[in-house]
Amino acid sequence: MENKKNILDRFKALPVNRYLDLIVLVFLLVFPLFCSNYWVYVMSGIIAYMIFALSLDLLWGYTGLMSMGHSVLFGAGGYMVGISCAYISKAGWVDFDRLPWFLLPLSSEIGAFLMALVLPALISLMIGFFMFSGKIKGVFFSLITLALSGVAELFVINQSKYTHGNSGISVISRTVISNSKEARLDDFTFYYVVLAFLILAYIICLMIVNSRIGKVLQAVRENEERLTFFGYKPSAFKLLIYTISGMIAGLAGVLYVRTQGNINSSAVGITLATLVLVWVAIGGRGNLTGAMVGTLVLQIAETKLNSVFSGISADFTQYWKMVLGFLILLIVFTIPKGIVGTIIDVQQKHKDRRQKEKILLREETAYHEESGKHIA
Amino acid sequence: MNASLIGQLLVSGMCSAFILLLTSLGLVIIxxxxxxxxxxxxxxxxxxxxxxxxxxxxxxxxxxxxxxxAYLICFFFGMLLERVIIRHFYGKMSETLLATYGISIILKQLALIVFGKSYKQVEYPVSTVFHMGSIYIESYKLILCAISMIALAATLILINKTTMGLKIRSTTQNRTMTECLGIDTRKVDSITFSHGMGLAGLAGAAIAPLTAITYSLGESWLTNTFMNVVMGGVSSLFGTVASSFIIQEAISLISGYSNSVTAQIVVLIIVIAIVRFKPEGLFTPKGRR
Known part of the structure; x- marks a missing residue:
């Protein structure tokens, strides 16, 4: 009995965003039961984006490193799978017989999957090593990563021998590792596979955030200098989280390519890099839920509105982007912590007030008892 | 590779350096x-x-x-923007980044909706080609160099020799003290921001004949201008001048030998390497700040 009450209390003590997580999870679990195949397909892409947003939230929300080139890591993962698939299944445009030495793991399917996780981690490790060992911080990190994504997009278009330039690579979709047509799953099953990856990524992020490392990371965000005085080495922690975040972004890239069936140069460019910033900013950073909710709401809204307005105007995307611009301004003006961040704040305030009332009540009764004793 | 080709590359790199300087001046000031x-x-x-x-x-x-x-229109637009939006976010780094990003999307999409996707072209105001020995260069690019130097000189004079510049510098150094001396720092901020925006407009108008004018013109300048700011640092305008030269000469030379994308990648690596050792920019003032 005691134990049961304890669990209930602990459950009640959870911040509101964990309930939101649960709601999102339930929504995603039952979603395919009520929707058409097309929406299941769209939704699995959105879930891949949600993993991507989670990886950025680890970096931006918790550590305070605003990466404006996170799409490079996403695209690196995606392109590894893309190139491997094109090479193994001998796509029409492939005119090379052998892969260069550094891409050799791509000749096997599992090698490609591992490479898609390792390469983004390596890229972030190298860049992070250079940047964090020096004194580059704050906005310069953002600007260098911004330049990185701009250059990466040019690089992908330029290396058309391997990346097929602007037109991108088509991939046999709806399998996680295999490239054979027989192994492909139907939309419905693959949706749950991707969802399982999202849950996995979420649990990993939650574990990191709640561990000691997570606390140090938040300290990096709040006051790096003071952390140094405590004998910590912020650069090592920043490097660690950047690498982990890169790996998760790479995983998101793989899943995105596998669900959507193609990848092109926009997946590494500035557009996606800033789009994911917008999702995280609108959802609210620094609590994992915000990244997921922001991505989910905005992407569903875009797809839904797109299908509604496509009959009226063909250029819906233009107007949508403008709406996004105004939305960012609105969010930054009114609720700079994002939607979920504000909800948490409100709950916290409510809790504080209740706590205060309880203490006041206790003091009052104590006072009365005291005075009662006195009279007696 | 012969000497004349290298000379040609160096000269065109120099012109591009001046153009880059012009296009990133406003950014550096803000x-x-x-x-x-x-x-x-x-x-x-x-x-x-x-x-x-x-x-x-x-x-x-x-x-x-x-x-x-163009300078004046952008100046007043900048003033409006500062009053309505930017003023609320002083001192908040990620909020300003998001807000200005929001503005940039709105501007870009507005241009797309109003002007469409078609390309527009502006004729060269001066169409002659200047040549010196075997090195050829369009006269308009030389004029651009001159415009760039004038803009730089005017900005330096504004900041270092006028009362307004004194106010700008003192606001940057110590806002509270400046306010105590009875200077309206909001007005100073407004003017600084508008001047930066005005310079951006001037630069845009000046480079218009070189490029196809379309809504996505900004994107092609994004990487280079921001790399320039990162490398040159913000503490001194001469750092920006030097970094424009390093970036554009390197791009010009490397593109001459291989292609422009390799050049971009190499330059990015150079920038990251330099910033690693000089995080405050190329020329930092000595002593405590």
């Missing part, structure tokens, strides 16, 4: 004196180019006056 990263900067370049098209190519206003008008 970032250096206000600690605001203006992501809408490149969209202001785009706006400047459109202003140039409509004033110079459509209305046939003389080019010099077009440049001045």
């Amino acid at each position: 970032m250096g004196y206000m600690k605001i990263v203006n992501l809408a900067h490149t969209e202001m370049l785009m706006s400047g180019a459109f202003i140039c098209y409509y004033l110079y190519a459509v209305l046939h206003i003389p080019f010099v006056i077009t440049l001045i008008l």
Whole structure:
């Protein structure tokens, strides 16, 4: 009995965003039961984006490193799978017989999957090593990563021998590792596979955030200098989280390519890099839920509105982007912590007030008892 | 590779360096004196180019006056923007980044909706080609170099020799003290920001004849201008001058030997390497700040 009450209390003590997580999870679990195949397909892409947003939230929300080139890591993962698939299944445009030495793991399917996780981690490790060992911080990190994504997009278009330039690579979709047509799953099953990856990524992020490392990371965000005085080495922690975040972004890239069936140069460019910033900013950073909710709401809204307005105007995307611009301004003006961040704040305030009332009540009764004793 | 080709590459690199200097001057000023990263900067370049098209190519206003008008229009637009939006976010880094990014999307999409996807072209105001020995260079690029130097000189004079510049510098150094001396720092901020935006408009109008004018013009300048700011640092305008030269000469030489994308990658690596050792920019003032 005691134990049961304890669990209930602990459950009640959870911040509101964990309930939101649960709601999102339930929504995603039952979603395919009520929707058409097309929406299941769209939704699995959105879930891949949600993993991507989670990886950025680890970096931006918790550590305070605003990466404006996170799409490079996403695209690196995606392109590894893309190139491997094109090479193994001998796509029409492939005119090379052998892969260069550094891409050799791509000749096997599992090698490609591992490479898609390792390469983004390596890229972030190298860049992070250079940047964090020096004194580059704050906005310069953002600007260098911004330049990185701009250059990466040019690089992908330029290396058309391997990346097929602007037109991108088509991939046999709806399998996680295999490239054979027989192994492909139907939309419905693959949706749950991707969802399982999202849950996995979420649990990993939650574990990191709640561990000691997570606390140090938040300290990096709040006051790096003071952390140094405590004998910590912020650069090592920043490097660690950047690498982990890169790996998760790479995983998101793989899943995105596998669900959507193609990848092109926009997946590494500035557009996606800033789009994911917008999702995280609108959802609210620094609590994992915000990244997921922001991505989910905005992407569903875009797809839904797109299908509604496509009959009226063909250029819906233009107007949508403008709406996004105004939305960012609105969010930054009114609720700079994002939607979920504000909800948490409100709950916290409510809790504080209740706590205060309880203490006041206790003091009052104590006072009365005291005075009662006195009279007696 | 012979000497004349290298000379040609160096000279065209120098011209590009001046152009890069011109296009990133406004960004550096806003970032250096206000600690605001203006992501809408490149969209202001785009706006400047459109202003140039409509004033110079459509209305046939003389080019010099077009440049001045572009500066003024963007100056007042910057003033409006500062009053309505930027003013609320001083001292908040990620909020300003997001807000200016929001502005940049709105500007870009507005241009797309209003002007469409088609390309617009502005004729060279001076179409002669200047040549010295075996090195050829378009005269207009030389004029651009001159414009760039004038803009730099004017900005340096504004900041170092005028009362307004004194106010700007003192606001950057110690805002509270400046306010105590009875100076309206809000007005100073407004002018600094507007000047930066105006310079962006001027630069956009000046580079309009070189490029196809379309809504995505800003994107192509994004990487280079921001790399320039990162490398040159914000504490000194001479750092920006030097870094423009390093970046553009390197791009020019490397593109001559291989291709422009390799050049971009190499330059990015150079920038990251230099910033690793000089995080405050190329030339940092000695002593405590």
